[in-house]
Amino acid sequence: MSTKLRIRHTLSIKLIKGFFSKPTPSNMTTNNELQNIIDEGNRLNHKIEIVSNVKSGKEATIYKVMLDHQLVAMKVYKKPEERSFKNTGQYLMGKYYKKPSHRKAIEKGNKFAKKIKHQSWVNREYFMLEKLYELGAKIPKPILHIEDAIFMEFLGNQDFVAPRLCDITLNTAEAKNAFKKIIDNMIVFWNFGIVHADLSEYNILWWNNEPYVIDFPQAIDKKTNPNAEEILDRDLRNITNFFGKFIKTDFDEIKKAFS
Ligand SMILES: Nc1ncnc2c1ncn2[C@@H]1O[C@H](COP(=O)(O)OP(=O)(O)O)[C@@H](O)[C@H]1O
Numbered sequence: 431m432s433t434k435l436r437i438r439h440t441l442s443i444k445l446i447k448g449f450f451s452k453p454t455p456s457n458m459t460t461n462n463e464l465q466n467i468i469d470e471g472n473r474l475n476h477k478i479e480i481v482s483n484v485k486s487g488k489e490a491t492i493y494k495v496m497l498d499h500q501l502v503a504m505k506v507y508k509k510p511e512e513r514s515f516k517n518t519g520q521y522l523m524g525k526y527y528k529k530p531s532h533r534k535a536i537e538k539g540n541k542f543a544k545k546i547k548h549q550s551w552v553n554r555e556y557f558m559l560e561k562l563y564e565l566g567a568k569i570p571k572p573i574l575h576i577e578d579a580i581f582m583e584f585l586g587n588q589d590f591v592a593p594r595l596c597d598i599t600l601n602t603a604e605a606k607n608a609f610k611k612i613i614d615n616m617i618v619f620w621n622f623g624i625v626h627a628d629l630s631e632y633n634i635l636w637w638n639n640e641p642y643v644i645d646f647p648q649a650i651d652k653k654t655n656p657n658a659e660e661i662l663d664r665d666l667r668n669i670t671n672f673f674g675k676f677i678k679t680d681f682d683e684i685k686k687a688f689s
């Protein structure tokens with residue numbers, strides 16, 4: 431059986447199991463989109479087999495996938511027309527579009543602009559993951575980028591998906607360790623010149639007793655974004671407030687580490 435057929439077979443199993451239980455037009459688009467990613471993967475000599483749908487959020491869907499026989503996470507961004515881009519203004523602020531045609535489109539806010547923003551969103555997340563992983567941040571290892579899909583280390587195993595911090599209760603020792611590791615990560619981001627900009631217990635996964643920061647497309651550049659410090663403070667408050675439930679945390683004290 432060819433990879434393509436096998437994947438189609440896998441998808442049809444999903445339909446039976448109810449993953450895409452209501453075959454609405456947008457679900458059909460999802461299936462076509464997945465097939466495009468698989469086809470493009472084949473063209474690049476990669477074998478992609480979709481195991482299951484892990485989570486479908488506002489901006490993207492995460493799948494558990496076998497990529498060249500290795501278990502990985504695949505994050506597929508929703509099509510530009512299905513996304514609001516409501517909150518992108520502050521993140522893309524100060525972002526310079528080199529091509530005059532792109533600049534004009536962004537100014538006008540037309541369909542082409544949505545496409546450019548969408549692409550820059552996907553590329554941005556992959557770029558951030560690569561850079562931050564190289565710098566030693568505790569994040570899923572980026573593996574491959576095809577079309578609107580990002581492949582990265584799967585946090586979990588065959589039977590289990592790592593929970594988010596908001597889904598678990600930590601004991602004092604775990605909370606102390608996790609809090610320190612997350613602040614260390616934030617310092618790596620800051621020293622590299624970025625702020626995550628959506629950091630909270632919802633974007634941190636807990637795996638092998640360690641916290642992993644995820645979800646980077648909205649990360650901002652501290653040099654070009656005039657609100658960088660404010661956005662850093664918001665991230666830091668989310669983290670100190672969350673850990674305040676388990677251990678003593680002091681925002682002002684922690685803030686001193688960010689110079
Ligand atoms: N590398 C990963 N390994 C396992 N699960 C993941 C991974 N990345 C994301 N997830 C799961 O998918 C969810 C959504 O991913 P996220 O990157 O936060 O996208 P969104 O933009 O939809 O919030 C996460 O809360 C987590 O449950």
Ligand SMILES: [Mg+2]
Binds near residue numbers: 487632
């Ligand atoms: Mg998220």
